[in-house]
Amino acid sequence: MIEENLFSVRMRASKNGAHEDGGKHISGGEQISTYSHLKDAVNVLLDKALTHSRGNPDFMQIQIELIDKPITKCKPLQVGTIEVESVEEGQLIARNLLEQAGVPIVCIEKAYQQMKECSGLRGAILFDIHSGKRVDDRSDKGVRVSRMDWLTTNYEKWATYNNMLVSQRVKEALVLATKVNRHPATVAELCWSDDPEYITGYVASKELGYQRITKLKTYGDEHGCRIFFVNGASDLDSYINYLENEPLFVQWEEGNDA
Ligand code: PML
Ligand code: MG
Ligand code: MG
Incomplete structure (x- = not known):
C-alpha cells in the first residue's frame, strides 16, 4: 500500500491550435x-512535448490531479522483439500475432481498412472483435489511457535484466500495454508510433505479452496506430472508465516475471 499522496500528471500538446480546435496532435504523456x-514530472512531460519530431507545439496543457483511489500494482507484460527486414514482413507478422491472440481475420481486415481513421488521434480506437466495428464514440479524439506509471529506477533494473536499452518511449508504451491488456475485455492491442522517426511497433495480449516488431511503417511516415481489440463491448463504459481512470503502477521484481 502506498501511503503518500500521489498525483496524476498529464500532458497534451498540439500545433495550429488546441486538439479540439482542429490542431495537429504533437505529443501526450x-x-x-x-x-x-x-x-x-512536469519537466519530463514539458521536455517530451518541446522536442518532438512531429513539430513544435503552439498549444500545451499540463494537468495535475490528486489520485483519490488505491493504486493497483502489477508486473510488466513479458517482452519479445521480432527483427524484420521490411514493413511488409512486419505487418504480416503483426496480423498473424493478432490472429493468434484471438482476433478473427475478418475483424483484422476491417480494422486495417479503417486504419486512416485512427491516425492523428491522440488516443486509441476500440474495435469489437465480433462486429468488426469501431465501438468507442470518441471520434477524432480516441480513448486516452491515463493514470499509470513505472518508477524509472525499477524500470531501468528491468531493462538491464532483459538486455534492453533504456528508453522512455518503450517504458511508456509497455506501461500502457500492461494496463490495457490486463483487462479481461481486451483481446489484443496493435500499435505503432505517429513519430516520423520511430518505426518499431508492437502487438500485445495477455498470452503473447508485448511483442515488438522492428518495422511497422516507413521512416518519415507520420501516421500512427493504436487499436484495442475488445470482446464483450456491452460494458463499454466501465471498460473506458478503467482505461481512463483506474490508477496503475507497474512494478517488477527479479525472478517474478514468468
Ligand atoms: C509511441 O511512440 O507512442 C509508441 C511506441 C511503440 C513502440 C515502443 C517500442 O519500441 O517498444
Ligand atoms: Mg506519441
Ligand atoms: Mg515518473
Missing part, C-alpha cells in the same frame, strides 16, 4: 508523482 517530485 502521463506520469504519477509524489508532491515533492511534481516539478520533475
Whole structure:
C-alpha cells in the first residue's frame, strides 16, 4: 500500500491550435508523482512535448490531479522483439500475432481498412472483435489511457535484466500495454508510433505479452496506430472508465516475471 499522496500528471500538446480546435496532435504523456517530485514530472512531460519530431507545439496543457483511489500494482507484460527486414514482413507478422491472440481475420481486415481513421488521434480506437466495428464514440479524439506509471529506477533494473536499452518511449508504451491488456475485455492491442522517426511497433495480449516488431511503417511516415481489440463491448463504459481512470503502477521484481 502506498501511503503518500500521489498525483496524476498529464500532458497534451498540439500545433495550429488546441486538439479540439482542429490542431495537429504533437505529443501526450502521463506520469504519477509524489508532491515533492511534481516539478520533475512536469519537466519530463514539458521536455517530451518541446522536442518532438512531429513539430513544435503552439498549444500545451499540463494537468495535475490528486489520485483519490488505491493504486493497483502489477508486473510488466513479458517482452519479445521480432527483427524484420521490411514493413511488409512486419505487418504480416503483426496480423498473424493478432490472429493468434484471438482476433478473427475478418475483424483484422476491417480494422486495417479503417486504419486512416485512427491516425492523428491522440488516443486509441476500440474495435469489437465480433462486429468488426469501431465501438468507442470518441471520434477524432480516441480513448486516452491515463493514470499509470513505472518508477524509472525499477524500470531501468528491468531493462538491464532483459538486455534492453533504456528508453522512455518503450517504458511508456509497455506501461500502457500492461494496463490495457490486463483487462479481461481486451483481446489484443496493435500499435505503432505517429513519430516520423520511430518505426518499431508492437502487438500485445495477455498470452503473447508485448511483442515488438522492428518495422511497422516507413521512416518519415507520420501516421500512427493504436487499436484495442475488445470482446464483450456491452460494458463499454466501465471498460473506458478503467482505461481512463483506474490508477496503475507497474512494478517488477527479479525472478517474478514468468
Ligand atoms: C509511441 O511512440 O507512442 C509508441 C511506441 C511503440 C513502440 C515502443 C517500442 O519500441 O517498444
Ligand atoms: Mg506519441
Ligand atoms: Mg515518473
